[in-house]
Amino acid sequence: xxxxxxxxxxxxxxxxxxxxxxxxxxxxxxxxxxxxxxxxxxxxxxxxxxxxxxxxxxxxxxxxxxxxxxxxxxxxxxxxxxxxxxxxxxxxxxxxxxxxxxxxxxxxxxxxxxxxxxxxxxxxxxxxxxxxxxxxxxxxxxxxxxxxxxxxxxxxxxxxxxxxxxxxxxxxxxxxxxxxxxxxxxxxxxxxxxxxxxxxxxxxxxxxxxxxxxxxxxxxxxxxxxxxxxxxxxxxxxxxxxxxxxxxxxxxxxxxxxxxxxxxxxxxxxxxxxxxxxxxxxxxxxxxxxxxxxxxxxxxxxxxxxxxxxxxxxxxxxxxxxxxxxxxxxxxxxxxxxxxxxxxxxxxxxxxxxxxxxxxxxxxxxxxxxxxxxxxxxxx
Amino acid sequence: xxxxxxxxxxxxxxxxxxxxxxxxxxxxxxxxxxxxxxxxxxxxxxxxxxxxxxxxxxxxxxxxxxxxxxxxxxxxxxxxxxxxxxxxxxxxxxxxxxxxxxxxxxxxxxxxxxxxxxxxxxxxxxxxxxxxxxxxxxxxxxxxxxxxxxxxxxxxxxxxxxxxxxxxxxxxxxxxxxxxxxxxxxxxxxxxxxxxxxxxxxxxxxxxxxxxxxxxxxxxxxxxxxxxxxxxxxxxxxxxxxxxxxxxxxxxxxxxxxxxxxxxxxxxxxxxxxxxxxxxxxxxxxxxxxxxxxxxxxxxxxxxxxxxxxxxxxxxxxxxxxxxxxxxxxxxxxxxxxxxxxxxxxxxxxxxxxxxxxxxxxxxxxxxxxxxxxxxxxxx
Numbered sequence: 001x002x003x004x005x006x007x008x009x010x011x012x013x014x015x016x017x018x019x020x021x022x023x024x025x026x027x028x029x030x031x032x033x034x035x036x037x038x039x040x041x042x043x044x045x046x047x048x049x050x051x052x053x054x055x056x057x058x059x060x061x062x063x064x065x066x067x068x069x070x071x072x073x074x075x076x077x078x079x080x081x082x083x084x085x086x087x088x089x090x091x092x093x094x095x096x097x098x099x100x101x102x103x104x105x106x107x108x109x110x111x112x113x114x115x116x117x118x119x120x121x122x123x124x125x126x127x128x129x130x131x132x133x134x135x136x137x138x139x140x141x142x143x144x145x146x147x148x149x150x151x152x153x154x155x156x157x158x159x160x161x162x163x164x165x166x167x168x169x170x171x172x173x174x175x176x177x178x179x180x181x182x183x184x185x186x187x188x189x190x191x192x193x194x195x196x197x198x199x200x201x202x203x204x205x206x207x208x209x210x211x212x213x214x215x216x217x218x219x220x221x222x223x224x225x226x227x228x229x230x231x232x233x234x235x236x237x238x239x240x241x242x243x244x245x246x247x248x249x250x251x252x253x254x255x256x257x258x259x260x261x262x263x264x265x266x267x268x269x270x271x272x273x274x275x276x277x278x279x280x281x282x283x284x285x286x287x288x289x290x291x292x293x294x295x296x297x298x299x300x301x302x303x304x305x306x307x308x309x310x311x312x313x314x315x316x317x318x319x320x321x322x323x324x325x326x327x328x329x330x331x332x333x334x335x336x337x338x339x340x341x342x343x344x345x346x347x348x349x350x351x352x353x354x355x356x357x358x359x360x361x362x363x364x365x366x367x368x369x370x371x372x373x374x375x376x377x378x379x380x
Numbered sequence: 381x382x383x384x385x386x387x388x389x390x391x392x393x394x395x396x397x398x399x400x401x402x403x404x405x406x407x408x409x410x411x412x413x414x415x416x417x418x419x420x421x422x423x424x425x426x427x428x429x430x431x432x433x434x435x436x437x438x439x440x441x442x443x444x445x446x447x448x449x450x451x452x453x454x455x456x457x458x459x460x461x462x463x464x465x466x467x468x469x470x471x472x473x474x475x476x477x478x479x480x481x482x483x484x485x486x487x488x489x490x491x492x493x494x495x496x497x498x499x500x501x502x503x504x505x506x507x508x509x510x511x512x513x514x515x516x517x518x519x520x521x522x523x524x525x526x527x528x529x530x531x532x533x534x535x536x537x538x539x540x541x542x543x544x545x546x547x548x549x550x551x552x553x554x555x556x557x558x559x560x561x562x563x564x565x566x567x568x569x570x571x572x573x574x575x576x577x578x579x580x581x582x583x584x585x586x587x588x589x590x591x592x593x594x595x596x597x598x599x600x601x602x603x604x605x606x607x608x609x610x611x612x613x614x615x616x617x618x619x620x621x622x623x624x625x626x627x628x629x630x631x632x633x634x635x636x637x638x639x640x641x642x643x644x645x646x647x648x649x650x651x652x653x654x655x656x657x658x659x660x661x662x663x664x665x666x667x668x669x670x671x672x673x674x675x676x677x678x679x680x681x682x683x684x685x686x687x688x689x690x691x692x693x694x695x696x697x698x699x700x701x702x703x704x705x706x707x708x709x710x711x712x713x714x715x716x717x718x719x720x721x722x723x724x725x726x727x728x729x730x731x732x733x734x735x736x737x738x739x740x741x742x743x744x745x746x747x748x749x750x751x752x753x754x755x756x757x758x759x760x
Binding site: 001002003004005006007008009011012013014015016018208209210211212214215217218219221222225226238239241242245246249254257258 | 381382383384385386387388389391392393394395396398588589590591592594595597598599601602605606618619621622625626629634637638
């Protein structure tokens with residue numbers, strides 16, 4: 001168990017119809033002019049937009065809207081929204097969507113204070129200045145609603161980089177699980193796989209952090225159980241709610257306490273996959289790659305991989321645990337090979353080169369270019 | 381799973397020698413004159429005081445000291461310390477100790493802003509104004525280091541009441557498990573039983589809050605496992621560290637998310653016991669009383685009590701789970717009956733009357749005067 005700092009000042013309002021308090025909350029923090037940032041428009045179908053707008057009106061909050069943030073959000077779109085926010089004199093940013101929307105909103109919130117927002121991503125200094133950020137979550141998975149980082153892609157330079165800092169913690173995030181009842185099934189699964197990947201990125205680092213390991217096992221087991229239940233009834237409120245809250249806890253600091261900086265080698269590989277095949281959903285990619293990474297790394301810490309297999313999958317050894325996970329992902333209808341995601345053998349070298357250039361060399365086992373190639377081949 | 385708000389802005393610095401950063405931290409928050417509040421003086425033996433004072437000196441923080449806070453801290457002592465703090469023009473409060481010391485420090489931090497500090501306890505309005513609070517934890521159990529409430533006793537009126545509010549969250553709490561290696565064994569056990577009681581005060585409220593129930597099972601299991609390990613080696617750092625962190629998570633909001641306001645009927649009974657027998661350690665009292673309360677209440681929600689027995693104690697039904705817990709507490713050398721704590725049959729009526737007057741009627745099962753009497757008799 002390594003020394004750690006835990007700090008997370010985001011307030012969560014969780015449950016049915018919590019968004020009716022949104023306007024009052026924004027007002028109570030002294031904000032009056034908001035830029036509302038949205039994605040493809042599903043928030044207009046699931047009831048979220050209506051509740052949000054009514055609440056803003058009731059509290060006499062002025063707002064403008066900017067829609068169209070896509071998965072793997074791009075810096076060009078962020079720049080466009082920063083101009084809008086400045087012209088409107090926005091004094092707060094409101095994200096209405098999932099991780100991509102929230103990450104874009106965070107970038108806008110910080111970007112209004114600087115000349116060139118991408119420079120923040122290049123410099124990687126902690127972000128200390130940003131407009132107050134509020135979020136209404138409509139897809140669980142990334143935990144951007146309760147952490148202080150944001151990932152954005154620069155399409156021109158093919159860099160998918162991040163910013164981080166205390167000013168990027170949302171002031172208040174509203175999580176109403178009902179909005180997620182109408183999600184396409186695959187998005188529920190991708191969100192769950194993303195959350196599970198956040199947990200495993202810390203889990204294998206140190207077996208002495210008993211409290212956090214045990215919590216991480218709980219979170220993983222809860223996520224799996226809830227996805228199984230939702231497969232039978234996607235509108236089951238309590239399963240949605242438990243899945244949403246477990247996904248938030250999976251990357252808000254709780255899952256990493258005492259486990260250092262985690263091991264994000266696999267994240268680097270997945271980002272490289274999506275650089276070459278932009279349509280690969282992040283969660284699906286993480287699921288596929290984890291199976292290969294775990295097979296490749298399990299000998300580096302057999303006791304901990306065996307523990308994972310036993311506590312999460314009820315299996316006696318790591319290899320059986322990995323097979324159980326593969327079967328479960330398949331039962332959820334998600335990919336277990338890169339080929340299913342449209343990645344071919346011919347792509348591997350390019351993906352590996354991009355991944356290696358990110359220099360996320362891992363912690364559980366050191367992962368360099370030949371290792372990345374081996375993992376990608378296993379995942380094919 | 382009920383709607384909930386989660387908010388906890390306390391920063392935790394956890395691990396070996398984290399207190400060397402104390403002075404710098406206080407300074408970075410613009411504070412320069414600190415009242416240091418301590419207990420019986422064990423902090424001078426376990427190394428905490430020395431580290432704290434060196435760090436304050438290095439950062440040129442001025443301080444005065446006030447020692448002698450006891451278990452079940454009293455408002456008279458708090459008043460005395462408020463006068464000291466005002467005379468010194470303290471701009472921050474530093475608690476060096478366990479729950480009683482931290483609760484006293486919180487009361488001082490709020491008390492300097494009002495005419496009569498006890499009025500805050502009578503009014504129960506959320507505390508919005510207080511000096512910045514810093515804590516150096518030397519006994520885990522109460523979680524006062526990471527929550528926004530404080531319990532203090534008015535000996536004159538025999539009221540053991542609390543205050544609560546956002547200004548009472550410590551700004552930063554420093555948890556170095558090494559300071560706890562020299563605790564008397566019984567205090568380790570009492571702290572663990574206190575932490576376990578915080579978890580069970582939420583656990584039985586709602587079986588639909590799967591994420592939180594599962595985390596609470598993890599926390600309980602971790603606490604039990606760590607106490608077992610410490611019984612063999614009280615200086616084992618990683619067991620101390622895991623126990624300390626699990627105890628903090630047991631009452632910082634995590635264990636109650638989605639479980640409403642919990643069920644604090646038993647807390648009311650324990651406070652009444654300690655009103656009649658002030659020497660009863662809170663954790664020991666909670667352990668004894670829980671065994672009786674669970675036996676009395678298990679039929680109110682058999683499925684959840686059976687789940688608790690299975691997940692925590694590996695037993696098939698609630699009754700066997702309770703017996704397993706009784707055996708475990710005994711194996712740790714702590715009391716399993718009120719008589720062992722010095723409470724006699726003749727005391728029961730008085731204790732029951734005091735407990736009933738607190739009007740904490742419970743949630744899992746409604747607990748009125750006859751129920752309190754029955755529980756106390758079972759616990760004898």
